[in-house]
Amino acid sequence: MVDSIPITRINVPASRIRAIRSAVREVTHLGSAPDASRLATLDDAPALLAFLSDPAVHAPIYSLPRPLTEASVRAFVQEHLVQRTAGEGLLFVRGEADVILGYSDIQVWPQWAAGELGGALHPSLHHQGRGSRGAAESFAWMFEALQLDVICETASHENVPTQRMLDGLGFTRKGEVESVRPDGTARASLVWEITRSDWLRLHPN
Numbered sequence: 001m002v003d004s005i006p007i008t009r010i011n012v013p014a015s016r017i018r019a020i021r022s023a024v025r026e027v028t029h030l031g032s033a034p035d036a037s038r039l040a041t042l043d044d045a046p047a048l049l050a051f052l053s054d055p056a057v058h059a060p061i062y063s064l065p066r067p068l069t070e071a072s073v074r075a076f077v078q079e080h081l082v083q084r085t086a087g088e089g090l091l092f093v094r095g096e097a098d099v100i101l102g103y104s105d106i107q108v109w110p111q112w113a114a115g116e117l118g119g120a121l122h123p124s125l126h127h128q129g130r131g132s133r134g135a136a137e138s139f140a141w142m143f144e145a146l147q148l149d150v151i152c153e154t155a156s157h158e159n160v161p162t163q164r165m166l167d168g169l170g171f172t173r174k175g176e177v178e179s180v181r182p183d184g185t186a187r188a189s190l191v192w193e194i195t196r197s198d199w200l201r202l203h204p205n
Helices: 014-026 042-052 070-086 130-145 160-168 196-202
Strands: 037-039 089-095 100-109 114-121 150-156 172-180 186-195
Touching: 014 070, 037 100, 042 070, 042 089, 042 100, 070 089, 100 130, 114 130, 130 150, 130 160, 130 196, 150 160, 150 172, 160 186, 186 196
Parallel strands: 114 150
Antiparallel strands: 037 089, 089 100, 100 114, 150 186, 172 186
């Protein structure tokens, strides 16, 4: 959890806040492709635990429950179902009910028309360009489907692949904040942001 992000906080009218919350509540898939990630359910907890238990997946991510157990992962999913009802968050998984190959965690701040995307792919899918392509598609989808004006991202100092990806996609570095994990431990996180107008300018297609 990071209370100091997003850095850019543009107050939006109540009508926009309601529209964003409504958009979040209506979402069932991350995108419209046939293989688009779907909303996670409580039944996904065992497979999601198996996926997240790999250190290559969970080590760089501060927002995951610690320790990782089926109960904590189930609570993680339930928390996101509550967030969706409030119009403030979404949790998607990619794959079948028994084998998950990736997840996406979206935090939304309707009052600022801002959001953050987290997540990971199975290590077998690394180094194929899928992560960068998938992130770019997800960012574009967040601006369009969730009606956001700003996307704010964080990464640890050690997470060089994510740093390179965000720089390459045109995000602007905004400094550093302290990220607090669910278990109360903290880490320093670098921060990037991009506005809808800058995204559309840099990624017109």
